[in-house]
Amino acid sequence: MKHMTRLFALLMAVMMIGLCTAQAETALERVKAAGKIVVGTEATYPPYEYLDDQAQFAGCDIWLAQQIADALGVTLEIRDMAFDGIIPSVEAGQIDLGIAAFTVTPERAEVIDFSHQYELSNQLLIVKAGNKDKYADKESMKGLRVGAQLGTIQSQLVEKALPDSELFELPTYPELGLETMNGNIVGFVVDQAVGESMIATSNGELEAAAFTFTAEEASFGKAAVVRKGSEDLMEAINEVIDRVVEDGSYQAAYDAAVAASGATGE
Numbered sequence: 001m002k003h004m005t006r007l008f009a010l011l012m013a014v015m016m017i018g019l020c021t022a023q024a025e026t027a028l029e030r031v032k033a034a035g036k037i038v039v040g041t042e043a044t045y046p047p048y049e050y051l052d053d054q055a056q057f058a059g060c061d062i063w064l065a066q067q068i069a070d071a072l073g074v075t076l077e078i079r080d081m082a083f084d085g086i087i088p089s090v091e092a093g094q095i096d097l098g099i100a101a102f103t104v105t106p107e108r109a110e111v112i113d114f115s116h117q118y119e120l121s122n123q124l125l126i127v128k129a130g131n132k133d134k135y136a137d138k139e140s141m142k143g144l145r146v147g148a149q150l151g152t153i154q155s156q157l158v159e160k161a162l163p164d165s166e167l168f169e170l171p172t173y174p175e176l177g178l179e180t181m182n183g184n185i186v187g188f189v190v191d192q193a194v195g196e197s198m199i200a201t202s203n204g205e206l207e208a209a210a211f212t213f214t215a216e217e218a219s220f221g222k223a224a225v226v227r228k229g230s231e232d233l234m235e236a237i238n239e240v241i242d243r244v245v246e247d248g249s250y251q252a253a254y255d256a257a258v259a260a261s262g263a264t265g266e
Contacts, residue, residue, distance in 0.1 A: 026230075026231075026232045026233070027096070027226070027227065027229070027230035027231075027232060027233035027234075028072075028230075028233040028236055029232075030096075031072060031074060031096055031233060032072065032074060034074070035074050035075060036069075036074050036075045036076070036077045037074050037075075037076060037077070037096045037097060038079060038094075038095045038096045039065045039069075039076065039077065039095065039096065039097045039098070039099055040078075040079050040081055040085075040086040040089050040090065040094075040095040040097070040098045040099075040100070041057075041061060041062070041065075041078060041079070041080060041081075041086070041098070041099055041100045042081060042082060042083040042100045042172075043057060043059075043078075043080045044174055045059075045083075045100065045101055045173065045191075045194055046059055046193075046194060046197045046198075046257065046261030047059055047060055047193050047194070047197055047254065047257035047258045047260070047261040048060055048061040048100070048101040048191075048193070048194065048222075048257070049061045049062055049099070049100060049101070050261055052260070057078050057080075058257065058260065058261070059257045060250065060253040060254040060256075060257040061099045061100065061101060062078065062099075063250075063253040063257070064099060064118065064240075064241070064244065064250060065078065065097070065099050067240050067244055067249075068097070068224075068236075068237055071236065071239070071240045072236060079095060082171060083100060083149060083150070083151055084150055084151030084171075086098040086100055086102075087108065087111065087112055087225060090112050090225050090226060090227050091111055091112060091227060091228075096226070096227075096233070097224055097225070097226055097233075097237070098112075098224060098225040098226075099224045099225075101121075101194075101222050102114070102222060102223055102224065103152075103153035103220040103222060104117060104220075104221045104222075104223050105153060108225070111228070112225045112226065112227065112228060113225065113226050113227070113228050113230065113234055114224070114225060115223045115224040115225070115237050115238055115241055116223065116238045116241045116242060117221035117222060117223045118222055118224075118241050118245055118250055119221070119250070119254065120220070120221050121191040121192055121220050122191075122192045122213075122218065123157060123189055123190065123191065123192065123213050123218040123220070124189070124190055124191075124192050124195035124196070124208045124209075125146070125186075125187050125188070125189055125208065125209040125211045126177070126180065126187050126188055126189075126190055126195045126198060126199065126206050126207070126208060126209070127186060127206070127207060127208075127209045128180050128181055128183060128187065128205065128206065128207075129202075129204055129206060129207045131186075131187070131209065132208065132210050135186055135209045135210075135211055136209065136210040136211050137211065138161075138162055138164065138165075138211075141162060141164070141165045141186050142164040142165065143165070143166070144165055144166065144185075145165070145167075145184070145185040145186060146158050146162055146165045146166070146167065146168060146185065146186050146187065146188065146189065147167075147169070147170065147180065147186075147188030147189070148167065148168075148169055148188055148189050148190075149170065149172065149173055149176065149188075149190075150169040150170060150171050151169075153220055154188075154189040154190060154191075155167060157189055157213070157217065157218055158189055160217070161213055161217045161218065165186070168185050173188065173190060173194065173198065174198075176188040177198055177202065177206060180206060181202070181205045187209060191220070193258050195208060196208075196258070197258065224241070
């Protein structure tokens with residue numbers, strides 16, 4: 001009996017040591033031990049992230065994710081998911097990193113950590129072709145529905161900058177594009193490059209409204225998101241972001257993605 005008690009105590013001690021070792025493992029160590037970095041994105045947002053004509057992940061955010069994986073010496077695994085599910089997945093530790101043209105906001109920073117910013121985007125109001133001048137000011141949209149993707153900063157922008165309009169949300173921008181083409185909503189608010197890409201692939205059915213947000217209302221910095229407490233992983237990610245921003249390679253990838261998604265993005 002005493003032998004069994006000692007054996008049980010020994011097994012418990014080994015288990016506790018293993019548990020403490022696992023708990024002590026950092027985010028970067030976990031990624032390197034796994035040999036891969038799992039990145040969450042929402043691939044309907046060209047030029048940042050989308051599926052090309054071969055159904056392969058493409059876009060400047062995907063390019064950035066690959067640079068991070070290469071710098072860490074691991075493979076890149078991309079998970080396509082609903083945009084508003086990415087941050088909860090990062091919080092839960094289900095994915096290592098979220099890259100989906102995330103705008104830096106204080107509210108999001110309460111639950112996740114942002115990387116250094118890698119891009120600054122203006123916002124466009126995309127409307128049905130022929131309505132460019134019809135919706136040129138806030139008064140023209142009073143009491144009407146204006147679209148944005150569910151769970152995005154654009155939804156907040158519509159509510160704050162267009163308080164007399166009605167916010168209309170859908171999960172993806174292609175869906176909002178269809179609602180706009182069908183005349184069911186005024187249009188939708190979107191990052192400039194994404195809006196321009198959607199116009200280019202709309203067969204002349206969409207255009208940018210003659211409406212502009214002020215710089216104070218809408219000039220959004222883009223950053224990646226990681227789970228709080230992932231300091232070493234964040235440091236490694238920021239090193240990559242700083243490098244590709246400073247040497248101009250991210251801008252080159254962005255420009256290439258704009259050109260490519262104008263022809264192939266969906």
